[in-house]
Amino acid sequence: MLRDKFLTAGLFLFTTLSFAQSVYVGKYNEISHTSLDSANNTIFVFFKDYYKKIDLETFEIDSVKIVVGPQFGFIGAKPVLVNSNYYFVHTQGGIVYKLQNDTIKRIDNSFNHKMQINSNIFVYDDKILRYGGYGFWSARNFFTYFDTDLLEWETISPVNSKEVPKGTFDGLYILDNDNAYIFNGKSIDDFNKTEMYFNNEVWKYNFKLNEWRYLGTSEFIDLTHFPHPIRYKKTLLVLYTNGISTIDLGNNKHTKFKHGKYSNNVIASLNHYFLNDRFYFFTFRSNSANYNVNLRSASENEFMGEFISEKPFYSNYNLLKGSFSLVAGLLFMALLANFGFKQFKKRKKIVLLDNGLRFQNKFIEFDEKAMEILKLLVLGTEVSSNKILSIVEEKQYSAAHNERIKVQKLDEINLKIKTLLAFSEDIVQSKKSDNDKRIRLYFINKNLFFLQ
Template identity: 30%
Template structure:
């Protein structure tokens, strides 16, 4: 009985923490979140589906009266205070709702401009920043003038302005607009977009742009901004790289561990992710359906894995680069010094009266020095050649031969002592041309030999 009760409790717990509503993909063309009423508004075709986020159920479906040739796919939602407006993605048109009808609320004639721009609301005004149009990118900050009903460019003060971009990430923070990244088209090559990692901040009161630095977030172009609301935290999401929370003012980022739930989040269709109260709301694709999912924050956000900086200022980056170069040079110099020392340790120094290797020394007799010197200059010596170096006419040939062998044996002992190792440094072998002749050579390939005066 206890086990059965525990299983029921676990199932109930999972149901409470994660909920889903199934839709066809064609049922979703535009989504907006009414935070005041706790409703998710989903538009498709000529209808509106309203979802109550508290109970997470469809509340109502409403037929809408739309302008001729209007389609929701071509618009983005933006809230002006408590009024929902739809802004054209590829132009300047703005629509507002009057009961179940859409009516034009602007007088703009702008077309094919500021596509993929940042769209946001501040105080009682709607703004756009950046975007793409006519084979170029823009860095214009525009607003919908409430009197003229047209889009106008805000003139800025100061000498610094961001590079023109589209598809950048933006955040609002009191009197500031923060811009992260974006794709830039240069005048030299308008067919190749280059991603920018720069971070800029705009002061609405001073009308001044300020460059903060270069973002440290890797593959930032793969992240999307989570809609956390005007008072929410700044969060970025990537199905492969997990969740990042950003504190722009303190230049901090918090990274969180991966979650199996993330792989199901639909990002290819560019659908929104919302953070509402203590839950995350997102879409995931399953076969030909879309599943609207609601997951509690404690289930969606995993353990924090680390903190970092959002950006590094260019001056700091330059200092860092210079420091890195100097550090690299220092490493190379140290490596060369160590290599030189290493080479010195592997060098056998042969003096007239001694041999020296790695602080070990052995004294040489004049005859030993003569034989060793000759072996260094001539890599291979016949037995008779060595014998001629130390030959004493007053002694018999056999006695001279014995002295030669004794000197070579003595040299081998001394060389083995200073160099180390078990083999004989001076080795002999039969001549390949005449087997009766023995050839002597110095066999210490691991050691460099140098004659010293």
């Protein structure tokens, strides 16, 4: 009898501890925004006309009703926390709202100029800042800040800079003390204003010195599947379908990890957070047909898996220029002459890399299975449906489900290459076999690719 009581008590304690770091938040399609209040150890979840405040120590929830004006919409507004006050900054231009006495009110003296679409919005020195942004066939290359006295946006002048970056939008940033690192953005072609391309330059701006510094170039960080990187210590943590990477620009490190116990189950479209040595992330509740969302917590070891590799994130070949001798210069010119024609051809063609495709100065990343399919198509002749199916199939799924996976993978490949080339037609096509009409063969236009 006593032994049974101990077992019952132990089971109750285990159950309590197991679920202490998980709490139901709401329905997925009703969540407008989430935001972290690190000073008060709280996460806010905003809905249409109320918000939930979640205490990260106890996981207790307070729901607060808010009054929202008819002109305000959570879509197109980013919540920003400054000194425990919530502001909502319009993602296209100058409009700013503030949560005051449980009412969201517009406070700015600006207007929706649509000149800073998809700019970086963040807080520095208790001020709302934004960098870059797109508007009217051009991209911005400067910072603005919201003056809470004038209730208008003012610019920050890089007066001590010898050079400035090209304007970008839809990029990434890392804020480290007085330094803002800007990278992985898109720019507008100077000679064709309707064309955009991946800008691979990495820049650092020091707010104390008002000075830009060019750091180098980097590979493209694909945010297709997980568009919201996590601010992890002084790095940016990016989730992929097959793993995790952290970007540390202060130390120029790009580190890759395997997925941990929980990192592969987060909701891709929501923001997730790291605070006080723990990750806080949103997941769908198990066996939930209504897309009910839970907030969960995990340690670093639970969220991040085994270390894979580490390498520099950016490279700066300009630093080597001063050390080149005349002989090295002549050698370079000789090599340039020998391989000039090949390089010219290369620039006009798609280059097949180990992890993606490059066309001119644009790059699109593919996963391992997609690259295996592409190499078969480009380096071989016609590829049978069964051959492609053998690459993507998962043994635990039915034949019909694996067929859908194959079709989705080919559609993904076509979509990415069409985006890379600005084509409207599919690059990977299919036909029935001349020998057996039951067999479908896939092929690709090899003239589009650079082959050694």
